[in-house]
Amino acid sequence: MTVLASDARAVQTSEDVVAIRQAVRKRAVELGFNLVDQTKIVTAASELARNTVQHGGGGRVIIEAVEDFGRRGVRLTFEDEGPGIPDVALAMKDGFTTGTGLGLGLSGARRLSNDFSIQSAPGKGTRVVITRWR
Amino acid sequence: MERIPILKMGEYLLVTIQVDMHDRLAMTLQDDLTARIVAAHAKGVLIDISALEIVDSFIGRMLADIAAMSRVLDAETVVVGMRPAVAITLVELGLSLTGVRTALNVERGMDMLRHRIRSRLDG
Numbered sequence: 001m002t003v004l005a006s007d008a009r010a011v012q013t014s015e016d017v018v019a020i021r022q023a024v025r026k027r028a029v030e031l032g033f034n035l036v037d038q039t040k041i042v043t044a045a046s047e048l049a050r051n052t053v054q055h056g057g058g059g060r061v062i063i064e065a066v067e068d069f070g071r072r073g074v075r076l077t078f079e080d081e082g083p084g085i086p087d088v089a090l091a092m093k094d095g096f097t098t099g100t101g102l103g104l105g106l107s108g109a110r111r112l113s114n115d116f117s118i119q120s121a122p123g124k125g126t127r128v129v130i131t132r133w134r
Numbered sequence: 135m136e137r138i139p140i141l142k143m144g145e146y147l148l149v150t151i152q153v154d155m156h157d158r159l160a161m162t163l164q165d166d167l168t169a170r171i172v173a174a175h176a177k178g179v180l181i182d183i184s185a186l187e188i189v190d191s192f193i194g195r196m197l198a199d200i201a202a203m204s205r206v207l208d209a210e211t212v213v214v215g216m217r218p219a220v221a222i223t224l225v226e227l228g229l230s231l232t233g234v235r236t237a238l239n240v241e242r243g244m245d246m247l248r249h250r251i252r253s254r255l256d257g
Binding site for chain 1: 154155156157158187188189190191192217218219220222223226227228229
């Protein structure tokens, strides 16, 4: 996989979540995503950014334009050094929440992306990588 | 402090969300709106989201909460103007907006509010 463009941003506040939505939208537009695909990747970014702020105690995101076998996509890597997730399988279930949300953040972001991976352990923070292809 | 304006039109309140809302702004709107329903004796609330480019789970929950709270305060809520791409994404995200009435545009939303309030008075 080739990285065509990359930028890193802080994910600390709810204003950062808005700025990340806008940056992801810009990247998706540059890659020629249609409106529905733009909306899906931006919504997934919003869910994951909010998780990073609320559950991860803040972190960062890397927003990339990538190319693989002639197809192009947006790859987002959210990382935090927060408390981590003890049971990732449980956290991936619809409706599971430790906070005040709806528990759709992780499961919803997975449905809205083509590729999804998560690494997390107690005390080790959380890293979520999603890609949506054009 | 940044706020989303709430307009009063007779017995209705009209909210047009025109900015990409951060979470605190959404919470402020929820608080402001419930206070205004009581202060203005509003019978209906119309929320125009036609300018919103996404509705994620937080904004979806805010809309559902506003609908539920206004119902308890004896007012009806209709959400209007959702973009097709937003609707498609919402369903895939897993949000069904249970309990939230929707209409295609402001005009149909107002018709829906009038109709519901009239039928409630008749009943």
